[in-house]
Amino acid sequence: MKRNTVDIVTLGCSKNLVDSEKLIHQLELNGYEVSHDAEDPQGEIAIVNTCGFIGDAKEESINTILQFAQRKKQGMLRKLIVMGCLSQRYLHELQDELPEVDSFYGKFDWERIIADLGKTYRHEAANERHLTTPPHYAYLKVSEGCNRHCAYCAIPIITGKQKSRPVEDIVAEVEALVARGVVEFQVIAQELTSYGTDLYGRQMIAELVERIAEVPGVMWIRLHYAYPASFPMELLKVMNRHDNVCKYLDIALQHISDSQLAAMRRRITKDETYKLIESIRREVPGIHLRTTFMVGYPGETDLDFQELLSFVRWARFERMGAFAYSEEEGTYSAMHLKDDVPEDVKHARLSLLMRVQQEVSSEVQQSKVGRTMQVVIDREEGDYFVGRTEFDSPEVDPEVLIRRIDALGLRPGMFCRAHIESADDFDLYASIVRK
Numbered sequence: 001m002k003r004n005t006v007d008i009v010t011l012g013c014s015k016n017l018v019d020s021e022k023l024i025h026q027l028e029l030n031g032y033e034v035s036h037d038a039e040d041p042q043g044e045i046a047i048v049n050t051c052g053f054i055g056d057a058k059e060e061s062i063n064t065i066l067q068f069a070q071r072k073k074q075g076m077l078r079k080l081i082v083m084g085c086l087s088q089r090y091l092h093e094l095q096d097e098l099p100e101v102d103s104f105y106g107k108f109d110w111e112r113i114i115a116d117l118g119k120t121y122r123h124e125a126a127n128e129r130h131l132t133t134p135p136h137y138a139y140l141k142v143s144e145g146c147n148r149h150c151a152y153c154a155i156p157i158i159t160g161k162q163k164s165r166p167v168e169d170i171v172a173e174v175e176a177l178v179a180r181g182v183v184e185f186q187v188i189a190q191e192l193t194s195y196g197t198d199l200y201g202r203q204m205i206a207e208l209v210e211r212i213a214e215v216p217g218v219m220w221i222r223l224h225y226a227y228p229a230s231f232p233m234e235l236l237k238v239m240n241r242h243d244n245v246c247k248y249l250d251i252a253l254q255h256i257s258d259s260q261l262a263a264m265r266r267r268i269t270k271d272e273t274y275k276l277i278e279s280i281r282r283e284v285p286g287i288h289l290r291t292t293f294m295v296g297y298p299g300e301t302d303l304d305f306q307e308l309l310s311f312v313r314w315a316r317f318e319r320m321g322a323f324a325y326s327e328e329e330g331t332y333s334a335m336h337l338k339d340d341v342p343e344d345v346k347h348a349r350l351s352l353l354m355r356v357q358q359e360v361s362s363e364v365q366q367s368k369v370g371r372t373m374q375v376v377i378d379r380e381e382g383d384y385f386v387g388r389t390e391f392d393s394p395e396v397d398p399e400v401l402i403r404r405i406d407a408l409g410l411r412p413g414m415f416c417r418a419h420i421e422s423a424d425d426f427d428l429y430a431s432i433v434r435k
Contacts, residue, residue, distance in 0.1 A: 006034045007043035009068075010132075011061050012051025014139045014188050014224075016084060020049050021129035023083075023110050028130060030119035036132045041071070044078040047113070050086035052158060055326040061086045069100035083109060085158045107159060127173055134378055136413035137184035137220075137394060138177050142170055142208065146190040147198075148227060150254075151265040151332040152297065152325065155190055162191065164199045171211050178217040183413070184376060185212065186393060188224045193232055206234040213242035219415065220244055220376070222393055226251040228276055229267040236283040246390040249280065250290040250319075256311040257304040260297055265332065270307070277315050288391040290319035295353060296346030297325045298337035305349050312356055318364050319397055320357045324350050358425065365398065365423040372433055375400045375418045377410050385410045387418075389428075400428045407432045 006027055010020040024034045035043060046068045050061035061084075071077040079102045087094055088106035095104055105113055114121040131138055143164040146156050174185065187209065189195060196204025212221055221242075223235075226249055239245045255261055258270045268276075280287060293308060312320070324346040327334045375387040378394070384401040392398055402410070402418060410416060410432070418430035 002033070002042065003044060004032050005043040006032050006045045006047060007038055007041040008034060008036050008047045008049065009041075009064055010037060010049045011064060012049075012057055012085065014186065015141055015144070015190065016049050016051060017132065018129065018139050018141045018188075019084070019107070019110070021132055022126070023047070023049075023113065024130040024132070025125060025128050026110060026114050026121060027119075029122050029125060030114065030117075034130070041068075045081065045117075046071070046077055046079070047081045047083060050082060050084035052084070052086035052089045052154070058086060065098060065101065069098065072100055079103075081105065081113065083107070083113065089154065089158050127169065128176075131177075131180075131182070133394070134412055135181050136376065136378075137186065138182045140170065140174065140177075140185045140187050140212075141165075141189065142187060142192070143189040143195050147194065148191055148267075149265065149332070151263065151337070152294070152328065154328040154331055157330050159190065162194060162198050164196050164204075166199060167196075167204065167208055167211060170208060171215065174212050174215050174218065178215060181413070183217060183219040184222070185218065185220070186222050186224060187212070190225060191227050192223060193226045193230070193235070203230075203232045206232055206238050209235065209245060210238045210242070213238070213245050218244055220246050220390060222246045222248050222390075224250040224393070228253055228273060231276055233279065233283070236280060239284050239287075247284055247287040248290070248391055248393070249287060250393070252292040254292065254294050255297065255300075255304070255308060257300075257307040260300055260304050263299055263333075263337065264294075264297060274311075274314075288318035289315075290393070290397070291317050291321075293320070293322045293353065294325050295322060295349040296341040296343075298333055298340055300325075300341055300349075305353075309353065309356055312353065312360070316360050316364070317357070318361070318391065320361070321396075322350055322353050322357075362425050365425065365428065368420045368428055369423050370420065372417055372419050373400075373430075375402070375416055375430065377402075377412050377414050377416065379412055380404065387416075398426050398428060400430050402430050402432060 008020050010017050027034050048065050051057040068080050072080050081103050082101050083105040084107055087104045091104055111121040143162055145159040145162045147162045149156055256270050327339050373389045375389055377385050377387040379386050383404055385407050387400045417433040419433050420428050420430050422429045
């Protein structure tokens with residue numbers, strides 16, 4: 001083991017990734033050599049930044065901790081630290097069940113981690129971070145926590161009430177990142193559309209996005225995790241006004257039947273949801289919508305599920321994910337509703353929903369063939385340069401593959417015009433358009 005070396009593993013969402021990036025920077029300021037998500041961890045200290053959102057995520061976090069615990073037993077690791085959402089929520093249970101772990105910390109205990117390592121937390125660098133993404137894009141977390149209290153969701157239990165960052169702080173971070181070469185920003189929050197209500201007394205997401213769009217050097221801004229109830233329609237005007245605000249919106253809808261929306265405490269109706277989707281598509285022609293649905297929630301009937309299938313066929317979401325309901329301790333649904341949909345029914349519904357969406361996604365992909373689109377290059381891989389269009393977020397959306405032999409001179413971070421020649425369910429294949 002090499003002294004003063006740390007491996008950090010980040011599990012869960014991109015909000016966790018931003019937390020890890022800030023911790024990495026603090027560790028580096030204190031003389032540590034840090035590796036992130038290394039395939040072959042070699043550090044004397046391991047820090048696992050956990051996720052505790054749903055059952056599968058919790059299981060992945062536990063398995064990762066156990067893998068590092070085994071390394072420690074074998075003498076390949078000196079110290080094992082666990083932080084993040086899982087330990088924020090289950091601190092005492094984890095302490096009892098995982099004695100191999102040296103220290104557990106919550107989601108926001110970076111200062112205490114540094115202090116317990118015998119080092120000094122640099123408050124003047126609290127908003128600085130070591131980017132783990134390719135250098136041309138970054139995730140930009142604008143708030144933490146959530147005030148919505150949907151019946152199934154444990155996030156407010158873990159992270160607490162919404163805490164928005166001041167507009168000026170966010171714009172200053174964007175300016176600093178642009179100076180480092182970042183040109184693309186994925187704006188993220190647990191609940192993006194309520195940004196600013198705690199600081200300014202009103203929704204400020206439209207004004208914030210406009211301010212970011214006006215920063216010289218910002219090429220693309222992409223928005224994640226909007227909430228459908230009380231959606232700020234002025235945000236769509238900003239999207240139309242600025243070419244660098246991507247025509248892309250991640251808006252989790254969860255379901256469409258009125259009975260399920262009410263049971264989930266989503267504060268929106270079926271009719272309002274249909275009208276919202278119509279309004280978004282009318283106000284921003286060509287927009288790509290990403291959404292998420294849940295199947296098998298308590299009380300979901302066959303009729304409820306058929307309504308959901310019909311809605312997905314009608315809405316033709318360009319991007320969609322789905323998951324089966326799993327009961328989360330401490331939530332309203334866990335305490336007051338019976339998990340009455342059998343597991344085999346949940347997974348059959350999930351499978352059918354994704355098959356319907358696959359047909360839609362395939363048609364969306366094929367509709368791009370023959371078009372010329374702007375593409376940012378993310379990396380070189382085998383015989384291809386791999387990039388994305390404005391309609392594709394990193395890690396979760398389709399990619400564009402351009403043969404290297406036809407695109408000499410490209411490099412990661414460059415934008416180019418590409419002619420889409422063919423498509424499959426997951427990728428587009430393109431050639432460079434020469435001026």
